[in-house]
Amino acid sequence: DAMEIDKEETGEKQDISGYKGVWVLAEQRGNKLLDVSFELCSEGRKLADELGTSLSVIVLGSDVKEEAKELFAYKADNVYIVEDEELKDYRTETYTAVICDLINEFKPEIVLLGATHNGRDLGPRISARLDTGLTADCTKLEIDKERNILLQTRPAFGGNLMATIICPDHRPQMSTVRPGVMEKAEPDHSKTGEIEEIEVEINAENVNSQITDSGKIINLKSDLSDIDIFTTIKEIVKEAKASVNLEDADIIVSGGRGVGSPENFELIEELATVLGGEVGASRAVVDEGWIEKPHQVGQTGKTVKPKVYFACGISGAIQHKAGMENSNLIIAINTDQDAPIFEICDYGLVGDLKKIVPLLSKAFAEL
Numbered sequence: 068d069a070m071e072i073d074k075e076e077t078g079e080k081q082d083i084s085g086y087k088g089v090w091v092l093a094e095q096r097g098n099k100l101l102d103v104s105f106e107l108c109s110e111g112r113k114l115a116d117e118l119g120t121s122l123s124v125i126v127l128g129s130d131v132k133e134e135a136k137e138l139f140a141y142k143a144d145n146v147y148i149v150e151d152e153e154l155k156d157y158r159t160e161t162y163t164a165v166i167c168d169l170i171n172e173f174k175p176e177i178v179l180l181g182a183t184h185n186g187r188d189l190g191p192r193i194s195a196r197l198d199t200g201l202t203a204d205c206t207k208l209e210i211d212k213e214r215n216i217l218l219q220t221r222p223a224f225g226g227n228l229m230a231t232i233i234c235p236d237h238r239p240q241m242s243t244v245r246p247g248v249m250e251k252a253e254p255d256h257s258k259t260g261e262i263e264e265i266e267v268e269i270n271a272e273n274v275n276s277q278i279t280d281s282g283k284i285i286n287l288k289s290d291l292s293d294i295d296i297f298t299t300i301k302e303i304v305k306e307a308k309a310s311v312n313l314e315d316a317d318i319i320v321s322g323g324r325g326v327g328s329p330e331n332f333e334l335i336e337e338l339a340t341v342l343g344g345e346v347g348a349s350r351a352v353v354d355e356g357w358i359e360k361p362h363q364v365g366q367t368g369k370t371v372k373p374k375v376y377f378a379c380g381i382s383g384a385i386q387h388k389a390g391m392e393n394s395n396l397i398i399a400i401n402t403d404q405d406a407p408i409f410e411i412c413d414y415g416l417v418g419d420l421k422k423i424v425p426l427l428s429k430a431f432a433e434l
């Protein structure tokens with residue numbers, strides 16, 4: 068039990084009594100808030116209401132005030148912004164230092180952040196520095212009213228069971244949530260509020276945060292001198308906009324982990340080209356980096372309804388089916404005759420896709 072070991076090692080138990088309120092760490096790119104921030108704000112509202120506490124959203128950036136106002140429409144009680152040229156783009160050291168300062172000062176009981184690339188980098192840093200727990204990739208968050216504790220549920224063992232994780236003795240309770248998992252509420256633009264600005268002074272040696280909260284000025288100093296490398300961002304290269312349009316495609320040929328390697332994806336692409344269709348993918352192969360995210364079909368990818376959907380080397384996990392089961396005709400190719408995809412397909416081919424897909428390409432090309 069990690070918690071027991073922790074207690075044995077340090078011999079101390081954290082005093083968690085002063086921790087109040089739900090926090091969302093919003094994420095911006097180019098001063099525009101990501102959708103996941105609004106999703107977490109909507110979810111955070113529910114948790115705060117259950118606990119009878121307030122919801123605060125924190126935005127770090129260089130010119131975020133206008134954009135941050137929108138958070139009130141998602142029923143944030145407080146919106147704190149920290150603006151500085153140094154915070155324009157995400158950097159692990161500065162973001163960690165400023166956020167840890169804020170958490171130590173305001174003591175929120177729950178902190179939520181998106182399981183984006185940045186969130187996955189930032190979350191563990193913060194939790195380690197604050198000596199608290201973090202549950203990654205939560206799919207459900209609830210309050211156990213009896214214990215006033217956050218129940219953080221996430222898939223475990225490859226999605227075969229759902230594990231509910233708690234952080235009983237440390238605060239804040241921290242969770243990351245993937246984009247698209249929580250529902251974004253309808254914005255209510257009649258709700259407005261005053262944004263609170265927090266001033267920071269950042270240099271390579273330290274971060275001085277001056278928190279102006281209701282006229283009160285608190286000086287914070289985070290020491291960055293123990294960090295060997297202070298990252299400088301030289302260039303930000305935007306991902307080329309994918310031309311894939313899965314939603315409107317009549318035919319989609321999707322590949323999953325069964326494709327075996329990124330090179331083998333050419334087989335999938337070839338069949339899609341012959342049929343004049345688009346290439347889809349399961350999340351497993353997107354996570355592997357075999358194909359880009361815009362190709363992903365499923366709960367956290369695209370929802371598609373083509374005339375024909377080929378599922379090649381895809382097991383048929385519930386999250387994949389959620390995005391494609393309404394296709395008119397489903398053709399599955401899989402070596403495992405018990406694969407769940409066969410339960411929803413119209414035609415099932417049991418066999419090696421590396422043999423079957425080229426045969427299909429050849430046959431359709433000859434038509």
Ligand code: FAD
Pocket residue numbers: 206222225226245248322323324325326348349350351352363364365366367368369379380381382383384385386387390400401402403406418419420421
């Ligand atoms: P696997 O499950 O590993 O299946 C590979 C299949 O290939 C197997 O059935 C195997 O029999 C077959 N195979 C192996 N070799 C061959 C061969 N030579 N020829 C033919 N068949 C072969 N998944 C999504 O796809 N989309 C989502 O949007 C999505 N969102 C998710 C959201 C959440 C919150 C969570 C928890 C999970 C999500 N997932 C999603 C992941 C999902 O649970 C599965 O892990 C994923 O779909 C599995 O991908 P796969 O079928 O390619 O791989």
